[in-house]
Amino acid sequence: MLLDVQQLSVDIPTAQGVLHAVQGISFSVDNGETLCIVGESGCGKSLTALALMNLLPRRAIRTAGRLAFSGTELQALSAAAMNKLRGENMAMIFQEPMTSLNPVFTIGDQMTDVLRQHRRVSQREARERAIYLLTRVGIGKAETRLGQYPHQLSGGLRQRVMIAMALMCDPKLIIADEPTTALDVTVQAELLRLLLSLQEEFGMGLLLITHDLGIVSRMADNVAVMYAGQIVESGPVISIFENPLHPYTQGLMACLPTPERKRMQHLRAIPGTVPALVGQLSGCRFRGRCPYAQPICAEDVALRPYAHDHAYRCVLPPDISLANAAVTLETNP
């Protein structure tokens, strides 16, 4: 197991009370495998990623039962050891390509710094590695690019640079937090294909965060659907797409463009809003927006297994749930 997360929580004290941004989520990623965490904006995806990297905002509090990377418990690591792990064994790609690169250093400086931080290599070797990776991520004239500054590159190119930079030390795990959200649709598709092929070539685990089920269907081996700080459904991608059991997953699917409902058409969104995560929370977080909500939903629901590796957090039995799914899918032209 490359990454094993058990009962991860992130709490942020705010003026209004404690914000329970992530509430005891568990998941794992194997070597060479892609796990997609999917959910609406604000459900805690980014904080989950940052918690893994130990890069949370200063006042956020992380707690976890287990946070193991290649068998090493991350919570037990010193700051220095964690720093060594970052960039070398686990690297992260961020959502905002425009602001995530340092504006006053060249692409080359920033890339070679990463390698030279972790490996004893010469500047020349580091440059060669950078050139190789820039070429590999589809940037032409890599030598010239090395001498350029981020502001001279378009957003798509910058994100490619970020990916190349993350690959400098050949990490075992890449965490990509909505890497394509800020980019044009065409660029998005190219970058995703690139990520897939890189993953094949380098055999790394990929934790891909997105709010787009379309991306999930193309990229994921496994899926974790997040809602309001919890995982509400998780399992292999085929199982989830064939049998979405949680009403929220079903709702997300209903919003997905199908061949008949073309991309550009107005997509239906799930009505209602995400509950505030401040203070004591109880019951199913989705019940306020759920078409099948019942009084019993006010009580806490545990994740329940459905099939091999497929689990969901709802009181509805799977057969009813599936029947509902069919209804939902049908009634949404």
Place this chain on the structure above:
Amino acid sequence: MLRFILRRSGSALILMVVVSFVAFMLIFAAGDPAVKLAGEAGSSADAARIRALYGFDKPIPVQFFHWIAAAVRGNFGHSLYFDQPVASILFDRLGVTLLLGLTSFIFALVLAFPLGIAAARWQNTWIDRTALVIAVVGQAMPTFWFALLLVILFSVTFPILPTSGSETWQHFVMPSIVLGYFAAPAIMRLTRSGMITALETDYIRTARAMGIAPRNVLLKYALRNALIPVVSVSAAQLGYMLAGSVVVESVFAINGAGRLAWESILRSDLPTVQALVLCFSLVYVILTFLADILNAWLDPRMRLADARTD
């Protein structure tokens, strides 16, 4: 980069001309300069003689042109008090003041940078508060009083430093502390706020996600960005420090341009005063010009503004 430098040189040049004009006009500020120069006891015949001698009878633009043309060739006129060309007195004195400016500036930076960076790194801790107190006190401390306090401390109570003159390096210790502490607060506060802003950016998060050592994150990745606004302010502060040498040099009896300026003003040696005002202004213009270039070097967005690709 070359184009950038050329453009900046152009505006610096125009600025110099305007500033020279103000310096030149000083002599006319209080009415007929010839009467002033002739002194209270001078007769109107004296005034007329002076008027012809200095060319005060010509139109002001013509006079200005003559004056600036001479100044460009290093001729700043004739000192009334020393009865020598102003230029020959000026250059030694300017050297002393520039040396004092340099040592003070180094002291200011040595005080401001570490404190500003530490205050940002350990924001809201006692380190931050100490730095804030040092800055607030420095901003409120009149230089001449601080100078006198240092004299009381280091020359009267503990006689370890000389009070006046500029012969040895010891003579520069107290004046440098005074001027440096005068300039440090602004630099320190801007360093602090720049570092705080930089440390919260996405690119610093990226650097940390890539496992860059914390020291490098702080002193390379963040500092370089934080320094960009600090450069201009530091240059301005250095300019103010040089102007502040008027006060400090007179307290410590340092034979620099500042003291010369003060004495020349008291002696109504107007050509010397004019030349000094011009020199101090030019030094300021040059400093801000250099700061712009340094900034362009630090910040590629500024340097490459003309040459955008992609």
Place this chain on the structure above:
Amino acid sequence: MRAQTETIAGERQTRHLPRWMRHTGLTAGAVILVIIVLMGVFAPLLAPQDPYEQNLLARIVPPVWYEGGSWEHPLGTDHLGRDYLARLLYGARVSVFIGVTVAFVSGIIGTVLGVTAGYFGGKTDVVISFLITARLALPVILVALAIVALFGSSLTVVVSVLGLLLWDRFALVMRATTQQIRDADFVMAAKVQGASTLQIIVQEILPNVATNLTVVATLEIAQAIVLEAALSFLGLGVPPPLPSWGLMLAEGKSFILFDPWLITIPGVLLFGLVLAINLVGDGLRDVTAPDSRN
């Protein structure tokens, strides 16, 4: 999402700003300031005697807490035997008066220039910005000294010279602030309703730049007070028998070896006054715009 995190980050900053400094600073500054201003206002009542009355038989009497001091002159006397406390009290008047009037004069100049540049932009802005740069290039203290020397020292000359020199920060800040709000909805609305430019500037712009104006004004008052003291210290400020703290420091300088209290006492007052004004200015800035500290 981004905007959201940003506001949250901003919130964190304000919440954790050293409150003790921000509020205590403002309060402490205001208290010291009020005390010094009251000292100046009630100088005639508080002063043990006339600040100009010389007594050559009682020169450099030390303050009461030194040997040889007496309650007759609680803070001693100067080299002409004038009561130090009386001179200090009247000196507060001079400092506060100069600070306020200079800030008033330079505030008007700077605000007119800054608002004009910020509101009209374009060529006007270029010209005024250049003026500001040119002004910044001039060494204030030198020019002030020279002009006071040429015109002869008097309160009016000092106030005029400093007022004509210290408008740069007003202009810079007012220009930036005006630029920020010139395209705001309420300005547009006024324009649409056919308000004249002058009306817009007076009714819409000025009220909205008032807080920044106050902050700059406090800082400039402090600046003017220090400069006046410096000029007086160099012998070219307010004319002698008038009590100015800077002048008292200059006079005390000759006695630094044996009577350093002649220097420490007026200096402490000058330092305290400037510190208090700066604390109030910083505090006001923090309270009105928490993120723009420094």
